Amino acid sequence: xxxxxxxxxxxxxxxxxxxxxxxxxxxxxxxxxxxxxxxxxxxxxxxxxxxxxxxxxxxxxxxxxxxxxxxxxxxxxxxxxxxxxxxxxxxxxxxxxxxxxxxxxxxxxxxxxxxxxxxxxxxxxxxxxxxxxxxxxxxxxxxxxxxxxxxxxxxxxxxxxxxxxxxxxxxxxxxxxxxxxxxxxxxxxxxxxxxxxxxxxxxxxxxxxxxxxxxxxxxxxxxxxxxxxxxxxxxxxxxxxxxxxxxxxxxxxxxxxxxxxxxxxxxxxxxxxxxxxxxxxxxxxxxxxxxxxxxxxxxxxxxxxxxxxxxxxxxxxxxxxxxxxxxxxxxxxxxxxxxxxxxxxxxxxxxxxxxxxxxxxxxxxxxxxxxxxxxxxxxxxxxxxxxxxxxxxxxxxxxxxxxxxxxx
Numbered sequence: 369x370x371x372x373x374x375x376x377x378x379x380x381x382x383x384x385x386x387x388x389x390x391x392x393x394x395x396x397x398x399x400x401x402x403x404x405x406x407x408x409x410x411x412x413x414x415x416x417x418x419x420x421x422x423x424x425x426x427x428x429x430x431x432x433x434x435x436x437x438x439x440x441x442x443x444x445x446x447x448x449x450x451x452x453x454x455x456x457x458x459x460x461x462x463x464x465x466x467x468x469x470x471x472x473x474x475x476x477x478x479x480x481x482x483x484x485x486x487x488x489x490x491x492x493x494x495x496x497x498x499x500x501x502x503x504x505x506x507x508x509x510x511x512x513x514x515x516x517x518x519x520x521x522x523x524x525x526x527x528x529x530x531x532x533x534x535x536x537x538x539x540x541x542x543x544x545x546x547x548x549x550x551x552x553x554x555x556x557x558x559x560x561x562x563x564x565x566x567x568x569x570x571x572x573x574x575x576x577x578x579x580x581x582x583x584x585x586x587x588x589x590x591x592x593x594x595x596x597x598x599x600x601x602x603x604x605x606x607x608x609x610x611x612x613x614x615x616x617x618x619x620x621x622x623x624x625x626x627x628x629x630x631x632x633x634x635x636x637x638x639x640x641x642x643x644x645x646x647x648x649x650x651x652x653x654x655x656x657x658x659x660x661x662x663x664x665x666x667x668x669x670x671x672x673x674x675x676x677x678x679x680x681x682x683x684x685x686x687x688x689x690x691x692x693x694x695x696x697x698x699x700x701x702x703x704x705x706x707x708x709x710x711x712x713x714x715x716x717x718x719x720x721x722x723x724x725x726x727x728x729x730x731x732x733x734x735x736x737x738x739x740x741x742x743x744x745x746x747x748x749x750x751x752x753x754x755x756x757x758x759x760x761x762x763x764x765x766x767x768x769x770x771x772x773x774x775x776x
Contacts, residue, residue, distance in 0.1 A: 430474030456505020
């Protein structure tokens with residue numbers, strides 16, 4: 369069966385090379401009994417691939433069952449998968465067969481497999497390795513012949529590092545991995561999918577099909593679609609029901625399609641932000657940037673002292689302050705500023721490399737943050753609205769920080 373024939377049979381829309389590659393892998397692995405792990409973001413259509421694998425395998429006449437591991441409570445998941453004996457726990461009034469026993473000779477699809485409890489993962493690993501399992505409340509070992517296909521939208525390597533998923537089970541499940549591309553990775557398919565959904569909803573609700581204006585086609589193609597195909601389908605259904613004008617303009621689409629999530633961007637965004645948005649991140653960035661500048665200036669001053677280059681430095685013995693005429697850097701010993709940078713020195717520079725001593729700078733972000741807030745309050749004589757504006761945070765956040773650091 370060709371890739372196009374598979375698409376026609378299972379209702380797959382799209383011509384993306386990444387999509388074709390995923391279908392091709394599923395087609396090649398189907399005749400075997402290898403376990404398959406299907407990965408991809410939520411809403412990309414992972415659930416169709418286990419059906420392709422089952423229907424194109426020698427097990428196609430056997431049972432097929434899809435289990436949503438995230439929808440079954442932790443206390444009953446073992447019973448659902450492996451069965452239980454009568455009286456094995458409260459409410460077990462009779463013996464029950466689990467999915468692995470019922471589907472013997474067929475295929476079981478474990479959706480959201482990363483949500484399985486660790487104890488269940490151990491049982492599943494045994495089934496995959498030996499084909500054996502034990503019912504809850506029993507000591508009798510049972511055998512099963514089941515093809516396992518699993519799927520997840522979780523970063524499995526991160527789940528392994530955090531101890532939420534067993535590494536040995538991951539490698540046992542991912543004998544053959546299939547990666548389903550996100551919608552933003554197959555932009556050439558977005559308009560095809562929209563037209564397909566528009567026709568479907570036109571028939572369902574008995575309304576004329578939607579059309580997209582030229583500028584709307586560009587906008588809908590460039591959107592990131594965090595919910596992928598499910599997101600696009602829901603949008604098309606809303607437009608089909610609510611819009612009387614069947615030609616969708618960019619302005620109309622904008623009312624249904626939210627602006628891109630600015631939190632995905634790696635830089636701070638000022639325009640359009642609500643007060644208090646990203647306030648913690650803002651102040652940390654400001655602390656780090658200020659710290660970097662202070663350290664760079666301090667290095668230059670210390671280098672000048674060590675090299676005996678004091679012509680650009682002036683010293684006030686009464687205040688103990690050291691100024692660099694070039695950099696404008698100021699270091700005050702014992703100034704009392706939390707997180708501040710200070711230098712101890714003696715008036716003579718006959719042996720500057722022996723006389724200059726650099727006191728280690730604190731790298732605590734909390735202390736740096738506290739110091740910045742105190743300076744801003746002193747600069748504006750306690751006026752919190754102006755201090756908050758200077759720090760780039762909301763007045764509410766500043767008030768909370770003042771309470772937190774007892775700076776009142």
